[in-house]
Amino acid sequence: MNFGLTASSIPRFATVLVCLALYLAAALHFENFATLQVFVNFLADNAVLGIVSVGMTFVILSGGIDLSVGSVVALVSVSMAVLIEHKGWHPLPAGLAVLAAGTLFGTLTGLIIHVFNLPPFLVTLAGLFMGRGLALVISLESIQMTHPWYTSLLTTNINLNAETTMGLVPVIYVIIVILAILVARYTAFGRNIYALGGNEDAAVLMGIPVGKTRVGVYAVSGFCSALAGIVYTMYSFSGNASTGVAMELDAIAAVVIGGTLLTGGIGGIFGTFIGVLIFGIIQTSMAFQGTLNSWWTKIGIAGLLLLFIIMQRLIEGRRNR
Amino acid sequence: MKNQNVIWALIALVLLLALNAAFTPGFFHLEMRDGHLYGSLVDILDRAAPVTLMALGMTLVIATGGIDLSVGSLMAISGATAALALSMGYSGPVALLLALLSGLVAGLINGSLVAFLGIQPIVATLILMVSGRGVAQLITNGQPLTFNNKFIDVFGNGFFLTLPFSVTVVMIALIIIAALTRRTALGLYLESVGNGPLASRLSGLPVPGVLLFAYATSGVCAALAGVVAAADIKAADSNTAGLYAELDAILAVVIGGTALTGGRFTLIGSVIGALLMQAMTTTILARGIQMQWTQVVKASVILIVCILQSPAVREKILAPMTRRRRRAQQ
Numbered sequence: 001m002n003f004g005l006t007a008s009s010i011p012r013f014a015t016v017l018v019c020l021a022l023y024l025a026a027a028l029h030f031e032n033f034a035t036l037q038v039f040v041n042f043l044a045d046n047a048v049l050g051i052v053s054v055g056m057t058f059v060i061l062s063g064g065i066d067l068s069v070g071s072v073v074a075l076v077s078v079s080m081a082v083l084i085e086h087k088g089w090h091p092l093p094a095g096l097a098v099l100a101a102g103t104l105f106g107t108l109t110g111l112i113i114h115v116f117n118l119p120p121f122l123v124t125l126a127g128l129f130m131g132r133g134l135a136l137v138i139s140l141e142s143i144q145m146t147h148p149w150y151t152s153l154l155t156t157n158i159n160l161n162a163e164t165t166m167g168l169v170p171v172i173y174v175i176i177v178i179l180a181i182l183v184a185r186y187t188a189f190g191r192n193i194y195a196l197g198g199n200e201d202a203a204v205l206m207g208i209p210v211g212k213t214r215v216g217v218y219a220v221s222g223f224c225s226a227l228a229g230i231v232y233t234m235y236s237f238s239g240n241a242s243t244g245v246a247m248e249l250d251a252i253a254a255v256v257i258g259g260t261l262l263t264g265g266i267g268g269i270f271g272t273f274i275g276v277l278i279f280g281i282i283q284t285s286m287a288f289q290g291t292l293n294s295w296w297t298k299i300g301i302a303g304l305l306l307l308f309i310i311m312q313r314l315i316e317g318r319r320n321r
Numbered sequence: 322m323k324n325q326n327v328i329w330a331l332i333a334l335v336l337l338l339a340l341n342a343a344f345t346p347g348f349f350h351l352e353m354r355d356g357h358l359y360g361s362l363v364d365i366l367d368r369a370a371p372v373t374l375m376a377l378g379m380t381l382v383i384a385t386g387g388i389d390l391s392v393g394s395l396m397a398i399s400g401a402t403a404a405l406a407l408s409m410g411y412s413g414p415v416a417l418l419l420a421l422l423s424g425l426v427a428g429l430i431n432g433s434l435v436a437f438l439g440i441q442p443i444v445a446t447l448i449l450m451v452s453g454r455g456v457a458q459l460i461t462n463g464q465p466l467t468f469n470n471k472f473i474d475v476f477g478n479g480f481f482l483t484l485p486f487s488v489t490v491v492m493i494a495l496i497i498i499a500a501l502t503r504r505t506a507l508g509l510y511l512e513s514v515g516n517g518p519l520a521s522r523l524s525g526l527p528v529p530g531v532l533l534f535a536y537a538t539s540g541v542c543a544a545l546a547g548v549v550a551a552a553d554i555k556a557a558d559s560n561t562a563g564l565y566a567e568l569d570a571i572l573a574v575v576i577g578g579t580a581l582t583g584g585r586f587t588l589i590g591s592v593i594g595a596l597l598m599q600a601m602t603t604t605i606l607a608r609g610i611q612m613q614w615t616q617v618v619k620a621s622v623i624l625i626v627c628i629l630q631s632p633a634v635r636e637k638i639l640a641p642m643t644r645r646r647r648r649a650q651q
Contacts, residue, residue: 066444111623119581121388121443123627125568126620133616140613245564249451262444295455295463302452309444309602 055224071131074115081239106222197264323419379474413472
């Protein structure tokens with residue numbers, strides 16, 4: 001038993017090590033990299049991906065996958081912008097409405113997967129097309145956010161110290177991460193997810209509400225994607241139907257690099273948080289370097305992904321023996 | 322049993338064409354100009370070519386119980402490779418071979434990860450999916466690379482037997498793959514691996530070899546699709562070439578009646594699936610509906626077809642029907 005626990009924590013340990021090593025290397029290589037402002041910017045720049053990855057972690061922990069997240073981000077961001085800018089809604093009810101819609105989208109996805117016993121991969125793929133299509137139907141063009149209350153909210157910054165300011169976006173991200181960690185660790189829903197992903201048959205025999213848990217996981221992912229869509233409008237001051245293309249892949253990569261096993265059952269939100277930070281460090285390093293092309297980021301991420309997957313594979317092999 | 326699911330796709334395709342015959346004026350109009358056929362039907366065949374090619378390779382991979390997410394990125398790599406080879410002064414056939422080789426190598430990488438390291442196919446091919454577009458960008462140095470070569474141009478804009486040449490490419494690929502899998506034991510091997518890799522290994526099948534073959538074929542098919550797509554626009558655009566094509570290819574296979582769980586496959590079904598999806602897109606365009614609706618319609622059709630094929634529905638709706646038929650026969 002003890003051995004099982006250590007084996008499952010190796011990937012997360014490795015993730016933290018890689019993150020620290022990358023951060024140190026970048027800090028030594030670039031001037032002004034190791035400042036609090038750059039760190040806060042990591043959180044702000046990757047909040048959309050980060051929040052999506054939180055939902056994705058729940059789904060993957062349960063043994064599923066959600067490919068529709070990037071499209072939901074786009075759909076929500078453009079809906080939010082249309083509600084506020086074209087329909088004259090106040091941002092608060094608009095935000096609540098799109099959050100509810102995103103959660104409903106996820107719930108429906110989960111219901112279809114559970115009731116018809118279809119592969120999550122396929123159903124969420126349909127969700128990907130549906131979300132992107134609806135977003136484009138709503139508006140082909142990017143919509144600027146000009147609502148005075150919203151923009152004043154977004155330009156409010158907290159001074160952490162003399163040189164460091166922090167906006168609303170990183171705060172939302174950190175709160176969501178903390179909430180998600182609490183849900184995963186200390187609620188029945190969280191434990192049921194781990195049980196379901198670890199071994200579905202055993203979960204059924206233990207009397208765990210498999211259907212509720214599975215639908216719930218996709219609902220959470222829909223909620224997170226919707227929140228990420230709102231955060232996108234805060235971060236970029238616009239709603240855009242073509243944002244979040246291929247974001248589902250980045251999210252899956254962040255989750256895997258964060259030490260969550262794609263077969264489900266093992267992993268956690270904190271690892272994903274570190275995985276997203278690794279994304280941020282690589283991206284910011286590319287920006288600091290200036291001469292390197294941004295597509296090296298993709299290749300770097302894929303390299304890391306390969307490394308972590310092979311490591312996971314070796315650990316799994318040892319566990320099964 | 323095997324053909325039951327193909328029939329759903331075929332019915333959908335026939336229904337769609339029938340609706341068009343009734344409501345879209347000129348949809349079935351074919352025109353002969355300079356010895357070439359033109360019309361919406363020809364257009365469907367031509368535009369469906371890249372997805373059909375990928376769907377053929379994908380069928381074999383899905384038959385083994387796997388999936389290949391990298392085909393869209395491989396399209397970009399192959400187009401970029403061909404364009405780079407041409408810009409370096411190589412001849413058309415050499416550029417084509419190099420492009421196909423890039424697909425073969427990528428397919429073998431995917432296959433090795435699955436066959437030798439035992440990595441889940443979704444994850445193994447995700448790696449090339451994420452990095453492939455980056456690699457293609459590096460090959461073309463981030464810019465769309467244009468080319469002008471008579472040999473390569475034929476793949477996108479040529480004609481053979483009055484039809485676009487891309488149709489011939491698809492036919493050749495279909496015949497080769499069908500001959501390899503249905504005239505030899507290879508097809509049974511693929512299905513056997515899909516049904517149970519362990520049982521296949523214990524009964525002496527070369528499981529890693531079979532997996533390598535499936536992923537390599539998928540890679541080469543994707544590379545061929547990449548050449549056709551690049552030749553069509555006479556340029557390699559690493560950003561947009563084959564974007565979301567992997568999803569279209571997977572959907573074509575699934576709609577065609579090859580279950581994602583593996584174990585059996587139908588090549589003709591995948592071709593019909595790809596044609597159905599292109600027919601939907603062409604219908605939407607021909608009826609003057611906004612392009613954006615394509616994806617919404619596509620998603621709805623996928624869901625409906627999948628739900629019809631799902632075990633839950635089949636047990637509740639179709640099983641009573643067959644039971645009744647059986648009782649009537651008795």
